[in-house]
Amino acid sequence: MLIKRFSLHNQNGNYLLTGYLHTAADFKEEDLLHIGGHCIKYSDSIYSFAIPLKILPQFITLPGITYIECSSPVRNR
Secondary structure, three states: OHHHHOOOEEEOOEEEEEEEEEEOOOOOHHHHHHHOOEEEEOOOOEEEEEEEHHHHHHHOOOOOEEEEEEOOOOOOO
16 A cells, blocks of 8 residues: 555645655755645755645656655564
8 A cells, every 4th residue: 555655644634745855956945845845954965855645746846856765664574
């Protein structure tokens, strides 16, 4: 199931997708905030993010994103 595979979190009836962004110099945090997402900057090119799943089509077209790494659950071995 996709909910478990990508660790989607249900928040007030909306699923949130979380993970990390690898970005180029032209990425602007404001663009992500404008469409309804949130991010935290860890370095010049790496951010953590959280977005409502319903804005995924707009999210993947934002300029400056070079790679998206979605969260996944940790599994015990």
